Amino acid sequence: MKWFYRIISILAAFFFVAPIVWMLVVSIKEEGMKIITLVDWFTPPYSFAVYHQILMGTKLTNWIGNSFLVAICVTLLTVTFAAMAGFALSKIPFRYRALMFFVVLAGLLIPGEAIIIPLYQVAKDQSLLNSYQGLIIPVLASPVAVIVLKSFFDGVPNDLIESVQIDGGGTWRIFMNIMLPLTRPALASMAILTFIGSWNNFLWPFLSVTDDNLFTLPMGIPTLMSSYSEDYVKPMVVNTISSLPIILLFLIFERQIVKGVSLSGIKG
Template sequence: MRIVRTVVSLLLALFFLLPLSWMLVVSVKDEAMKIKGVLDWYKPPYTLDTYFYVFRETSLLRWMFNSFVVACAVTVLVVLFTSMSAFALSKIRFRLRGFVFVFILAGLMIPGEAMIIPLYQVVKELGMLDSYQGLILPAIASPFAVVVLKSFFDSVPNELIESAEMDGGGLFKIYYSIVLPLAKPAIASIAILTFIGQWNNFLWPFISITSEELFTLPMGIPTLLSQYTKDYVRPMAINSISSLPVIIVFLFSRSRLCAG
């Protein structure tokens, strides 16, 4: 039975890796090569000229830098603020705690698209349109992350918190010395989901950014792909480059999580 599960798992892995491998192979093909069948995509010759062209003639690296800055900043701030909020809701007794949690839960029922217009008006009044601040700050609020982390913090024994308080530990020390290390799997999951979500975010940058030098990848890539609608190689090279950071972050986070 174990052998069957292993074989099935390997087949599923190959099935899901096939589109990725096809994208990578096509991205290193010669644009002038004639393709008569599917197998012709995997036959040599191979070349990196398309990658050199993309790096030299487009603003892809600049857009990738913008996406990386925004995604990293949002991820760090979301993990920081939502973990503190979840810790307060889970382990600190205060009036209206239940109401606050229900209010946060209600935020999950409101589609993000429904808040675009009021959010745009607020950001405009604050003078943060077409800026990094306008891209980062509106994305910090994450009711989903608060709910997930609170549920995880609820599983931490209250006796552990009380013993730490008896030893003279303050709330903030208990938060970062005891609760956060125990919540590493949940925090890693929130960080990965937040990073990928911001890396792929298109709607808010499309509305709030007008300067090309502040474009993120989801905004910039369509402007490049529209020029090469009859080509496969350049779009695949562009998508390969833009996908690489997300794959690296996912593998790094997974290895760190498994090591922990």
């Protein structure tokens, strides 16, 4: 039975990895290649000339920089605000705390598309359109991150907090020196998942930005695809360049992602 599960796991891994391998191989083929059989996809000649052409002849590097800037800012601010909100809902007694938690929980029931029009109107009234602030600020609210981090904070014994208070520690010291170190797996998983979500976000940048110098990768890639629709190599080069950061991020932080997701109880 153990061998059966191993075979199934290997087959599942193959189906997930095969498209990535195919993308990488096709991206280093020469332009205008003739494909007659399946073997032709993986046979030489190979060339990196299209990579140079795409990186030097388009704004792809600028869009990559924009995506990194937006994703990093969104990740840091979202996790920071979610951690503070989760800590307040979990450990700070205040009036209507339960009601506030249900308000945050209700945010999970509202699809993002339902609030996109009022969100756009607010951003327009605040002159946030066509700016980095407009790409970052409107997407900082994350009910999922607040709820997940609150569940972690709930697991920290109150006796530990009371002992710090007896020693003269205030709320900020408890949050920084006690709560954050103990919930590091949840913080790491939320940060990585938030980064990936921001990196792949298309709808809000599509609505809030018209200047191609501010495009993120999900917005810029379709403009390149429409220009190179008759050839396989250039689209695969663009997809490879845009996918590699996320693939590397997952490979580097795989353990933290799995540990954080499993501990938080998130179901796929």
